[in-house]
Amino acid sequence: MKMKLLALLVIAALPLMAFDCITDPSKLTISLKVSPLGATFLINPGTNTQYGGMAPAINPASLVSSGYTLTGASIYDITVQTTGPEDLGNGSGTVFVAVGSKSRDTLFTYSGTWTQFNTPQSLLASSAIALNQSGANDIVAALTSQPPLQVTFSAAGTVKTAPSKADDYLTVQVYMQASGHKN
Amino acid sequence: MTPLRHTGRLLVAVACALLVVAPRLRAQSNFEKTLDQFNQNDVKGYIQPFGDLFGTDMNAGMFHSAEIARTGFHMSFEIVGMASMVGDAQKTYTLNSPVGSFKTATIFGGGRDSLINPKTGQPYYGIAGGFINTPALPLAAPQITIGDVFGTRAIIRYIGIPALSGLPSASLFGIGAQHSVNQWLPVIPLDVAAHIYYSKFSFGDLINFSGLAIGAQASKSFSVLRVYGGLQWEKSSMEVKYTPADVTVPAVDITMDGANSFRATLGLCLHLGFFSIFGDANFGSITNYSAGIGFGG
Numbered sequence: 001m002k003m004k005l006l007a008l009l010v011i012a013a014l015p016l017m018a019f020d021c022i023t024d025p026s027k028l029t030i031s032l033k034v035s036p037l038g039a040t041f042l043i044n045p046g047t048n049t050q051y052g053g054m055a056p057a058i059n060p061a062s063l064v065s066s067g068y069t070l071t072g073a074s075i076y077d078i079t080v081q082t083t084g085p086e087d088l089g090n091g092s093g094t095v096f097v098a099v100g101s102k103s104r105d106t107l108f109t110y111s112g113t114w115t116q117f118n119t120p121q122s123l124l125a126s127s128a129i130a131l132n133q134s135g136a137n138d139i140v141a142a143l144t145s146q147p148p149l150q151v152t153f154s155a156a157g158t159v160k161t162a163p164s165k166a167d168d169y170l171t172v173q174v175y176m177q178a179s180g181h182k183n
Numbered sequence: 184m185t186p187l188r189h190t191g192r193l194l195v196a197v198a199c200a201l202l203v204v205a206p207r208l209r210a211q212s213n214f215e216k217t218l219d220q221f222n223q224n225d226v227k228g229y230i231q232p233f234g235d236l237f238g239t240d241m242n243a244g245m246f247h248s249a250e251i252a253r254t255g256f257h258m259s260f261e262i263v264g265m266a267s268m269v270g271d272a273q274k275t276y277t278l279n280s281p282v283g284s285f286k287t288a289t290i291f292g293g294g295r296d297s298l299i300n301p302k303t304g305q306p307y308y309g310i311a312g313g314f315i316n317t318p319a320l321p322l323a324a325p326q327i328t329i330g331d332v333f334g335t336r337a338i339i340r341y342i343g344i345p346a347l348s349g350l351p352s353a354s355l356f357g358i359g360a361q362h363s364v365n366q367w368l369p370v371i372p373l374d375v376a377a378h379i380y381y382s383k384f385s386f387g388d389l390i391n392f393s394g395l396a397i398g399a400q401a402s403k404s405f406s407v408l409r410v411y412g413g414l415q416w417e418k419s420s421m422e423v424k425y426t427p428a429d430v431t432v433p434a435v436d437i438t439m440d441g442a443n444s445f446r447a448t449l450g451l452c453l454h455l456g457f458f459s460i461f462g463d464a465n466f467g468s469i470t471n472y473s474a475g476i477g478f479g480g
Contacts, residue, residue, distance in 0.1 A: 023314035029295060030311040074305035076282055123302050124282060131303060175281070177307060179295075 026182040029071060035063040037139070037174040039095075039153035043088065045163045051093075051170075052156040060148040064178055073143045073178040075136045077124050080110050082117040084168030086161070089114055093157020095172055097135050099142040100149035107135035107153070107174075114159065117170075143178060225278065225310045227437045230423065232273035232289045233320070234392075235469060238419025238441030239267040240322035241357070241382045242396040244473035245338050247411055247452045247461040249376035249402040251363040252331040259328045259459075259479030263340075266319035268470045274313065282307040291315050319472075324355055328479075334363035338380060351387025358382075364399070373401045378415075394419040394441070400448070409452040411463070416445055443469045456480075 039055035064070065080095075082088075092111035098104035112121065112128040123129045142149040153172060244263035251257075274292040277284050285298040287309025294313075297306035330336030340357035359380030365371055377399045384392040398415030419441030426434040450463025450473075462474035 021315060021317040023316065028311055028314050031295070031308045074300070074307070075303055076300055076305070076307050124300075133304070136303065136305075179308060 029179055029181050032064055032068055032070070032178040032180050034073070034143070034176040034178050037063065037151060037153075037176070039155070039172045041155045041170045041172075042166060043084070043159060043163050043168040043170065045166050045168075047162055049160065049162045050156070050158050052154065054152060054154040057150045057152045059150055060143040063176075064143070064180075067183050068180040069183055070144045070178050070180040072180075073140045073176055075131070075139060075174055075176050077122055077175040078108055078129055078131065079120040079122050079173045079175075080117055080129060081120040081171045081173075082114050082169070083171065084163065086163050086165075086168055087114050088163060088168060089160025091117075091157060091159040093155055093170070096154045096156075097138055098152045098154070099138045100145075102138065104152075104154060105135040105138050106132040107139070108132060110157075120173075139174065139176070143176065223433075223435060223437060226423075226435060227439060228276040228278060228289070229310055230290050230437075231276065231439050231442075232269070232291050233315075234419070234421035234439035235442040236267035236269065236273065236320040237322070237384075237392065237421060238394055238417075239443040239446075239465075239467070239469045239471045240265040240320060241355075241384065241392065241394045241419060242380070242415070242417040242443070242446075243267075243465055243471050244324075244463075244475060245326070245357075245359055245380050245396070246361055246376070246378060246400055246413065247402075247450055247459075247463065247475075247477075248409060249361070249363070249365075249374040249400045249411065249413075250404065250409075251334050251336050251361055251365075251374075251376055253334045253363065253366045255331045257328065257330045257336060257480060259477045261326050261328065261475050261477035262323065263326055263473055263475035264321065264323040265471060265473040266321045268319050268472075269317060270470070273469075278309050280307050285309075288313045291317070324357070326357070328361075330361075331363075334366040336361045338378075340382070346387075351389065353384070353386045355384045356382065359396070361400075373403050375399065375401045389425060390421065390423055392419065392421045402452075404454070407454050409454055411448075411450050411452060413448040414446070415448065417441075418444060443467045443471075446471070 037058055041053045043051045090113055094109050095107045096104040097107040108129055108131045110129045121128045123131060139151060142151045243265040269291045274289055275286045276289050278287045282300045283298050287296040290313055292313035295308050295311060297308045300307050324340045324342050326338060326340040328336055328338050338359040342355045344353045346352040357380060359378055361376045361378040364375040364377060380396040382394040396415050396417040398413050400411060400413030402409050402411035421439045423437045446465045446467035448463050448465045450461060452459055452461035457478060457480060459477040465471040
């Protein structure tokens with residue numbers, strides 16, 4: 001009984017004692033999950049081998065758990081994938097990013113065959129994608145601004161053979177890591 | 184220091200070890216949100232050293248004598264404190280990240296480490312820096328040793344901390360037995376015994392631990408001073424289980440097997456009639472020290 005009472009007293013006294021051995025986890029900078037930023041572009045059917053378009057705007061605030069103050073972010077990977085029943089041959093293109101009211105900037109360029117991109121090509125593992133750092137910086141700024149700024153992707157590219165049907169797409173995913181601490 | 188104050192200090196150490204995360208958190212929702220950020224493998228690597236050191240503590244301090252009568256009355260109430268040392272190996276782990284493998288901080292480590300992404304020139308960070316800054320992970324528990332029947336003595340440990348201020352309850356339980364080898368081999372000039380010990384710890388539904396230790400020990404008394412030592416095989420396992428309130432987030436269920444599987448013990452005990460004080464050093468893959476006081480004979 002005496003031991004239990006002592007234990008209870010000690011536990012009650014804990015908040016009053018400065019246990020410097022333990023950092024408050026809410027003050028710790030941690031790596032935060034960021035949902036990928038994605039966009040899909042239709043390769044228009046017909047005779048025109050050029051394609052392009054603008055994807056819906058993304059609100060970066062929806063990509064990170066609320067309740068954290070972001071202190072930094074970076075892009076660590078980008079993937080590009082082609083889907084569709086037709087082989088459109090050699091292709092190349094540019095994906096742009098516009099942040100807030102700023103004019104768009106090149107995020108990355110890509111080139112390769114349509115079938116090569118049927119398997120998602122990764123910036124980390126493939127030479128088919130080349131990153132433009134200023135465009136990457138724009139996305140980082142969009143995520144870390146207070147409040148976060150809207151991000152809009154657009155693309156312009158060419159294929160060797162235009163598709164006959166509207167079922168061929170180019171899909172882009174941008175993977176980011178953010179740092180922050182709890183509010 | 185009076186026994187009561189010494190007990191209080193040891194209980195502080197118990198509470199610090201048992202409630203290592205919870206005292207600084209206002210609500211479970213803060214801890215939920217922090218854990219939500221990490222994938223399971225990252226979390227395991229980050230907290231594995233805590234499981235290693237805690238397991239080493241739990242398997243320490245059970246005995247400080249191999250002298251067990253074939254038949255007789257023995258009862259001793261003891262308070263035992265243990266501390267497993269945080270070495271350099273416990274401060275970092277290898278994180279397998281999308282940009283490559285690199286060493287980064289564990290829960291005992293320093294700042295967050297990073298690896299430069301060769302394609303972007305930007306750092307990719309480990310999940311977090313360390314937040315327990317201590318040279319050792321302490322633990323303490325009261326124990327009773329009682330015997331001696333057919334050269335066998337029981338060891339029982341228990342401490343229960345009730346739920347308080349939104350924190351779940353915690354309990355530590357251990358039971359074991361020492362058996363005299365001398366009764367079978369009286370020619371041995373030392374007291375020799377063998378032991379087996381099982382322990383359990385739980386912290387709400389979040390942490391469940393179990394440990395098993397089997398070993399042998401020897402001791403020799405010189406007046407009031409007793410020298411003791413032993414060899415012990417041990418294993419431990421800690422399960423950290425957490426289900427986020429957000430049903431779209433996967434549950435965390437991590438099992439960590441303790442790193443320490445063997446130890447050699449060397450200790451001294453000062454036996455002054457009804458009162459004894461003892462301390463030992465334990466050497467394995469993790470270095471551990473235990474010490475305590477006992478009342479009884």
